[in-house]
Amino acid sequence: MLRYVLKRLLSLVLSLVVASLVIFAVIEVAPGDPASFMLGVNAQPDTVAALRSELGLDVPKWQRYLTWVGGMVQGEFGTSYTYRTPVAQMVADRLKVSLPLALYALALSTLIAFPAGIYAAARRGKAGDVAVMGATQLGVAVPNFWFAMMMVLIFAINLRWFGAGGFAGWEKGIGPALKSLTLPAISLALPQAAILARVMRSALLDILGEDFMRTARAKGLSRRQALWRHGVRNAMIPVLTILGLQFSFLLAGAIIIENVFYLPGLGRLVFQAISSRDLIVVESVVMLLVFAVITVNFAVDLAYAAVDPRLRTRT
């Protein structure tokens, strides 16, 4: 186990190093300069030069890379070129929206997907299964941004049940904050729920063919009891894998949805930072996301062990 953890840690560090190099290289190659972006079309060349040196952009690239990486190792993410606030602070602010949104969406998707997947598996081949599977097929096919557009049209503009977007802020209380995250969370969650439900169903169907399910039935468990008591937990491994992937996706992949609902989240921060060439923000946030994904995967692996005792010993 320890060796396993160490191996994972090593590959985590290696991944981060490679990731930092890739990110840095890609961003440095991108045409566009933060200083001239900041100063606009009327700026005089000496002004731009002054700003570049103020931002520390006039030193050689490798030196900048080392400063950046060195800073990150010490937990120092640097200061945004455009916003002139500490990157760590900005990221923390954005996470207050992105993280709850991701968790909210994940919770919704789990709440929808688990019952739907289990129901469909229990009713394999019957009308209920066909209906649920049809719905999930549709759910997988719907682009989430399109779905979001339709939801805004219906629930915000026509019915006016929800605000069209924006984030109320946690200081206004949990209720309003969650309400403002509801439509975005639904648009993120539904397609994910469809995938999750499908995985749940097929994992369960695989389990249904296992010998121990027959054993359970021979003990006198009904089909449904066997499914719940013996099927669901065994089906968790593939489901957890997907959940892990989805969480990582939700953290970083909500860019479009954040835009549609103008939420001040992490995705939009990167998007803005890229277009204003706020290199240090982009670099740091991407690193953070890579780190998050790797950590989530790690957590998922640990969760495997929680559901499957075979993975607890050895390896």
Place this chain on the structure above:
Amino acid sequence: QTAITVAMQLEPPHLDPTSAAAQAIDSVLYTNVFEGLTKFQGDGSIVPGLAESWDISEDGLVYTFHLHDGVKFHDGTTMDGEDVKFSLDRARAEDSTNAQKALFAAVDTVEVVDPLTVKVTLKEPNGLFLFNMAWGDAVIVAPESIENIKTTPIGTGAFKFVSWTQGDKIELARNADYWGAAPALETATFKFISDPTAAFAAMMAEDIDVFSGFPAPENLPQFEADPRFQVLVGSTEGETILAMNNKRPPFDNVKVREAVAHAIDRQAIIDGAMFGYGTPIGTHFAPHNPDYEDLTALSNHDPEKSKALLAEAGMADGFSTTLHLPPPSYARRGGEIIAAQLAAVGIKAEIVNVEWAQWLETVFRGKDFGLTIVSHTEPMDIGIYARPDYYFQYDNKAFQDLMAELNRTTDPAKRSEMLKQAQEMIAKDYVNGYLFQLAMLSVAKAGVEGLWVNAPTAAVDLTVVKWKQ
């Protein structure tokens, strides 16, 4: 009701109007939080700001500003001559990062005569000096606030900065110690909604009270038809042009440029891209300016003539070029239409969508482009045609001399004459394709009064805004 929520499309990168070009900074802070010696009014005229009055020497070289008494910064310190000197010197310093450093180029020295009197000496007469001092980049700041100005701006205006939730909103509150007339509003919130659909939805859902610079003109008819809302249509200082690379063949040939100009159907662009909002222009000058001359007839839509001109230039079969389009929809949508119109006369323009950062790098600095569409939003900026290194690279000695002369001229009548001459010169040289003056479109709830209709500079002046009772 004494609170208002104003939405804008872009969020300020930081809050120092004197060290960035971003208009969003001015939109939030100009006159609300920061004030200059002079200031713009909604109709574009210049009125006294922190300077109560001023004297100009005979030769036009010495400006003596008399400051208002009892003006305090939001941190409680007094605003006096030293602050003015500091602000102006900071902007023109060697290591200044002022995006409009050129505004101060004429200044020779700044002297504090007494706490309420400042004497500014110019190197040469400048007819635009008072106008220049009204820009957001020339506001008066306190030396001790500089360190944190980008996150906590301290000005002299009627509103104090309260908080900024990045990515979301900025909050302002009424300044109880304001030296001038107290504003009607007590608090104001600026919200940033970049997505046009979201903008529409937010307005429709009444999440916001005002949307300044509404990004989706196609939706305005719906607001017009809705009694809950009012739509304000004004003009900006933005001349939207199809810029041509005057040094790069074939655009170095005036015949080709003329052909391009005649290939363009301005009305179709205004209708198609701006849904009818925008005034056609025939030169680089704002139509609401008293000195404006309507030269659109010089470049009327005439594809046949365009083809003929191309043939004359030896390019009967047309040619291929690139069309760089920055993000705003006037460029992206307008570009699609222009590409189609150019195609009709045989010019194949390959669309290259770019972000602003890329546009600045490749088009503006690298001058690596054939055509591009951009709106020049700086007020009174015909002077850029006198800069041969400017991105469209128009190099005409006669025009440059005219501009130099204009700068030295303070007589209004003479200036007016020269400006007209300049407009004609560039229109007849077909330096660029002149499309339309960008409209200022705002949507507000029906009860909001006092909003600027036009945008002589980027500003949402809340000092005069109030709710109808």
Place this chain on the structure above:
Amino acid sequence: MNRNLILGGFLSGLFILAAILSFFWTPFDYTAMNIPEKFQRPNGLHWLGTDHFGRDIFSMIMVGARTSIAVALIAVSIGIAIGVPLGLTAAARKGSWLDEIIMRGNDLVFAFPSLVIAILITAVFGPGAVNAIIAIGIFNIPVFARITRGAALSLWEREFIMAARVAGKSAARISREHILPNVTNLLIVQGTIQFSLAILAEAGLSYIGLGAQPPVPSWGRMLADAQTLVAIAPHLAMIPGIAIILTVLGLNLMGDGLRDLLDPRLRVART
């Protein structure tokens, strides 16, 4: 016999046909603007109406199908062309440093936030169909590498592979002659699914303006253009949205159908 396959094949076939047909014929020139005729609802002349420039939506949907399918197809092909050999190699050299490198590399690509990288790629090279292909293609590589390796590993345990080794065949040759043919079914099924995902990804990228550039229509950009117009002309947003949904739905159904048809393991489990 297989409902999914038939329905899925029909739906995706419809759009593939439209894409091919668009090379030779569209009801109107898809670039032709006619601004006075804008925002027409579906009618006899313009079957699906016209957009904000008065262009014929039906023609644009046809050409858009071409864009979507071409981008997705090439992207998935890149994924297969690079991912499958990597997966086969990793499996053949299981436990070696080569395997380790390939798998770690895979994990790394997986760990990158794909959308952010796609945006970065276009920030460097500029937006365009080719860059969308690269961005989507890169993230397809680890998918195929991983499933190929997984399937290949279990095949390597099989006795017929052992028999081939006893027969003196090299690992490369065994991979090519025995492993590859036995993973093709899996690859076909996964390929169909990745294809549909790639179509969604392309739509997403075009939607934020990073896909195919005008005047070439793409469904995602049609949606982006329609965004602010939903209230005025909902069909502008509905039609491309439905086109995407139907195509992806068709491909997914087809994937399911193919799986039922090709995967003997599932066929047995069905009894």
Place this chain on the structure above:
Amino acid sequence: MSLLQIDGLSLDIHKTAILKDVSFGIEPGEIVAVTGESGSGKSMTALAVMGLLPERMQAQGAIRLDGQDLLALSEAQMCRMRGQMVGMVFQEPMTALNPVKTIGDQVAETILIHKAMPRDEAYVRAREVLDRVGLPAGRFPLSRYPHELSGGQRQRVVIAMAIALRPKLLIADEPTTALDVTTQAQILELLKGLVDDFGMGLLMITHDLAVVADMADRIVVMRHGEVMEQGPTRALLAEMKHPYTRALFKASTHKVDLPPAPAPAPLLQVRNVVREYRLPRTKLFAPPGVFRAVKGVSFTLNRGERLGLVGESGCGKSTLTRALLGLEEVQAGEILLDGEPVLSGGRPNLKVRRKMQVVFQDPFGSFNPRHRVDRLITEPFHLLDTPPTGKARENAISEALMAVGLRPADARKYIHEFSGGQRQRIAIARALIIRPELILFDEAVSALDVSVRAQILDLLADLCRAYDLTYLFISHDLSVVRTVTDRVMVMQAGEIVEQGVTQEVFDNPRHAYTRKLIAAAPVLPEFAGAKA
């Protein structure tokens, strides 16, 4: 009145008959064995009793348990019967338990699901039952997980689950087929003991006639879904009225005639071979553990000799095979074929390898399903410097196929078109095609039905006569090894504990382990076959 009475049970699926008019009964305390070749419907009969038939299968007739017709019960009523009135044990102990639940939970579940007693009592009972099946509390706490148990131990857990509520009837479907002989003997002993203690009826399904003869009070012989013959064990074995029963018994006791082996001349020399597997590191800086699967094995195989290797599951037989074939490196010792090493410096020695071929256990898994037979059996040609082409290749194929009793025309077929026995013939054809000097058979007949197995063994004997084969025959089935080898080696935990002339080893086992093995192997009573 019988405990279980099956009357005229017929089953069909999609109009195909699976069972035809099956009738037999079981008394309390009686052991009834159902036997017959693979696919004869044994398992379906058992599942019909449990009411756990595949969904689309239709059952007709009557199955009466204590006079109650099970086929007439609703699903809910059947659930109440299962576990309480009838318990069932399945063949595969490795997969019959839920891997994520403790054995205590799984045993107690039988009790709890029927609400037979409160929770804590249920766990007390679970403990008792596990003790009863030979899993004492000291070594096997309730908190153990299935993966921490061996196959035999798992089978005990499954049995414990089945008997937790003392059902009147216990059904065991091939309960020991997956276990090795010694474990099998223990489990059978356990089952017998339970029947005696609890007075249960036991319906025991097995294809192993030796087991049947040993255990059962009555025997039911099935074929193609029909009962061929049934009766009390003694009487049935003595009379064997039905020709099929006779054929079955004959095949089970099949003996082949091997031609005499030539004078000894070493072909394969194995000296002190050690094969280790690396275990995952348990402590950070401790060296990784190693598991020695083969511990210093030495033997010599002479040209023309037929050598057997026996030992229980997991003792290292297959590992040794892979080492001999040069597929894996050994950590110590040397393997010489005709004086040359099979692996030199990690690279296979092709010259040596072409002298050696192998036939594996699984007739289904050893062929690429996508290739035709001709391509499959010519695969070893890769070992030749100049593989035959055209006519020569076709001749080689025809010859190999005919040698194993197939037709040359079969060369164009795919593997799925053949039965298990035919596939194993093809595997042998593949091994023969380059005329190797040595063939390794790794459990080559273990997966086959008795009658098919008899045919393959005959084929081996024929081939020995025709080709002077030298082979190493690996099996856990002592009776098979006994008839097809000249010499035999007994392997235990990676070591060869005894070797010698087959007959002598079997008649006079010297090592304790060999004795244990032989004692545990069930034998058919002699009185049967003679009368055929």
